[in-house]
Each structure stands twice: as C-alpha cells, then as structure tokens.
Amino acid sequence: xxxxxxxxxxxxxxxxxxxxxxxxxxxxxxxxxxxxxxxxxxxxxxxxxxxxxxxxxxxxxxxxxxxxxxxxxxxxxxxxxxxxxxxxxxxxxxxxxxxxxxxxxxxxxxxxxxxxxxxxxxxxxxxxxxxxxxxxxxxxxxxxxxxxxxxxxxxxxxxxxxxxxxxxxxxxxxxxxxxxxxxxxxxxxxxxxxxxxxxxxxxxxxxxxxxxxxxxxxxxxxxxxxxxxxxxxxxxxxxxxxxxxxxxxxxxxxxxxxxxxxxxxxxxxxxxxxxxxxxxxxxx
Numbered sequence: 238x239x240x241x242x243x244x245x246x247x248x249x250x251x252x253x254x255x256x257x258x259x260x261x262x263x264x265x266x267x268x269x270x271x272x273x274x275x276x277x278x279x280x281x282x283x284x285x286x287x288x289x290x291x292x293x294x295x296x297x298x299x300x301x302x303x304x305x306x307x308x309x310x311x312x313x314x315x316x317x318x319x320x321x322x323x324x325x326x327x328x329x330x331x332x333x334x335x336x337x338x339x340x341x342x343x344x345x346x347x348x349x350x351x352x353x354x355x356x357x358x359x360x361x362x363x364x365x366x367x368x369x370x371x372x373x374x375x376x377x378x379x380x381x382x383x384x385x386x387x388x389x390x391x392x393x394x395x396x397x398x399x400x401x402x403x404x405x406x407x408x409x410x411x412x413x414x415x416x417x418x419x420x421x422x423x424x425x426x427x428x429x430x431x432x433x434x435x436x437x438x439x440x441x442x443x444x445x446x447x448x449x450x451x452x453x454x455x456x457x458x459x460x461x462x463x464x465x466x467x468x469x470x471x472x473x474x475x476x477x478x479x480x481x482x483x484x485x486x487x488x489x490x491x492x493x494x495x496x497x498x499x500x501x502x503x504x505x506x507x508x509x510x511x512x513x514x515x516x517x518x519x520x521x
Contacts (some may be wrong), residue, residue, distance in 0.1 A: 239288055247276065247283040248418075248425045256413035257284060263411060266352075266370055266392035268402075271415030274460025277395040280415075281351035284393065292349040293390075295337035301358045303365035306336040310379050329379050338369060342386035349391045356396040363406035370409055418461060420447070430465050431472065441481035442468055445491050449498075452510055459497040467496035486511040 241257040243249030249257070257280075260267035269277045285292035295306050311332045319326045335343075341350040355363060369375050373386040394410065396402065418426060420443065427439055442464070450458045459467075470493040471480075484491055486507050491497070498504055 241284050241287050244283045244287050246429060247279060248422060248429060249280075249283075250416075250422060253280070253413060253415065256411065260393075260411035261391055264389055265409065265411045266394050268394045268396065268407070268410035268412045269415060270396050270398055270412070272417055272458070272460055273397055274462035275415045275417060276461065277415060278351070278353050281349055281353075281393040281395075284391065285349040288349075288391075290347055290349050290391070291344060292351060293337040293341040294351045294353060296353045297355050297358050297362070299357050299359075301362065303362055303369075304336075306338040306352070306366070307369065307375050307384075308336050308339050308377060309334045333377070333379060338375075339384055341390040342373065342384060344390070345387055347388045347390060349393065352392065352394045354397060355394050356399045356402065360400060360403070364403050367405060367409065417450075423461070423464070426461065427465070427468060431468060434468070434472070435478070437478040438471065438476070438481075439468070441478040442471065445481055445484065446497070449507070452507060454506055454510075455503050456506075457499055457503060463497055463499075467493055470496055 240254070241249070241261075242254055257267060269280060271277055281294070282292060284290075310329075311334060315326055315329070315332045325331045338350060341348045370392065373389050374383055376383050423443065424439065427434060431439075446459060446464050446467075449455070474492060476492050480492055483489065498507070
C-alpha cells in the first residue's frame with residue numbers, strides 16, 4: 238500500500254505524514270485537531286487523492302446525531318405511499334436512507350470517511366459511535382440485519398476543540414495536533430498556491446501576517462487560509478511590497494485588511510495596542 242506523503246497542493250509536515258500513515262497501519266481513526274484554517278478538513282480530501290480512494294464526508298452540526306451517519310428510516314414517506322396504494326410499501330428497504338458511514342462500508346475497495354468537526358455535536362455523539370468505529374459494523378433494526386464494512390475505511394475525524402471529547406472515544410483514536418505552520422513551511426504553502434509570487438511581496442506579507450498573530454490578546458488570530466485569501470487579493474489588486482511597508486494600523490492599514498481580521502473587537506484591540514506602543518516610543 239502507498240504511504241501518504243502530501244500532494245502537490247497540500248504541504249504535509251513529516252509529523253503529519255507519520256500520523257496519517259500510523260493511523261492507517263493501526264486501523265484506527267485519525268483524530269485531527271488544530272486552529273481553524275490549518276487544513277484539517279482538506280487533509281482528508283488530499284489523503285483520498287494521494288491514495289486514489291473515494292471519500293465520503295459527514296459534516297457534523299450541533300443538531301447531528303450518530304444515527305444519521307448510519308441510516309435514517311423515512312416512516313412518513315412509507316405512510317404516505319401506503320395511503321396512495323403504492324406497492325413499494327411492502328419493501329421497507331425502499332425507505333432506508335443510507336448515511337455516509339453505510340455508504341463507505343459498501344465500497345468494495347477501501348474508502349476515506351471524513352467525520353468533520355465532531356466537537357460541534359452533543360457530548361454523547363462520539364460515544365454513540367464507539368462500536369461502529371471499533372467493529373466497523375452496525376445493526377439495522379428495520380431490515381433486521383447487520384451491516385458490515387466490506388473493507389475497513391480510513392477514518393479521519395476533525396475537531397476545533399470547542400468541547401472536550403470523551404476518554405473512551407479518545408482511546409480508540411490516533412491523535413495528531415496540526416501546529417501552526419512555521420515560517421518556512423508557510424513559504425512552501427504560499428508557493429504551492431502562488432508559484433510566481435514576488436519574493437519581496439511575500440516577505441512583506443509574512444511580516445504583516447505574523448506581526449498580527451504576535452499581538453497578545455486577539456480573539457481570533459488570522460489563519461493560514463486567510464493569509465492565502467489575502468495574498469490572492471494583493472495580487473489581484475497589483476499591490477507591491479511598498480503598499481505593505483510603513484503600516485502603523487492607526488493612520489494606515491494593510492490593503493484588504495478585512496481578509497485578516499474578522500471582528501471589531503480585534504480591530505479595536507490592535508488600534509489600542511499600536512497607539513500605546515507609539516506613545517511609549519515617543520516618551521523615550
């Protein structure tokens with residue numbers, strides 16, 4: 238079997254490559270955490286692409302329950318059809334809506350199953366999937382049969398750490414935290430998206446970006462995905478390194494500042510911090 242080493246569109250650190258391949262070898266779900274915008278969700282798609290496997294994505298919401306990933310029984314549709322004399326009512330399987338996990342189980346070859354943002358759901362949601370993730374099977378009561386995976390899928394689970402996950406669930410996972418990219422890794426990521434970017438523009442953009450992230454007390458620090466969006470706008474606007482120099486945030490802001498900052502509290506916090514630093518400098 239091929240190992241995951243990243244793709245031409247996704248820079249995977251050596252640590253991340255080891256985590257993905259270890260989880261596959263151990264046949265354990267890979268639990269990925271990290272700041273929003275660090276490529277957790279994208280990782281699953283790139284693993285599927287690199288290993289040439291189909292992917293099934295289960296995006297979790299606050300209202301999601303574990304049963305929806307297995308299947309749902311549409312009793313209302315069956316009742317309606319029975320009232321109109323539809324002969325399909327005699328075949329209950331016609332009213333079983335297969336969830337993403339069931340679909341992944343049915344693949345003849347190995348699939349990738351992404352359970353995205355698992356921490357958005359109720360605290361009991363992960364525990365409700367323990368058996369299915371362990372045994373790769375579940376029981377369908379309506380059909381009175383056990384659904385088993387033909388081939389154990391590669392399961393990738395993402396979390397933004399909005400709430401703690403149960404210990405019993407964590408024991409069944411291989412865990413990896415995607416650290417925020419260091420400068421050289423970030424340069425590699427930028428070059429993937431903008432192979433012809435001017436070095437001087439990229440250098441100034443990184444100074445502004447990391448300078449913002451270093452300001453203590455920000456509610457939401459700009460992420461990798463927001464940096465990529467910002468650079469895209471800089472290039473579309475034909476901005477140069479000169480447009481990013483001598484920015485003090487009080488009288489002069491970076492172009493397209495709204496790509497980096499996403500709430501007014503952080504904007505006011507930066508203004509306050511920069512005014513304070515300017516006054517301190519003047520006193521000395």
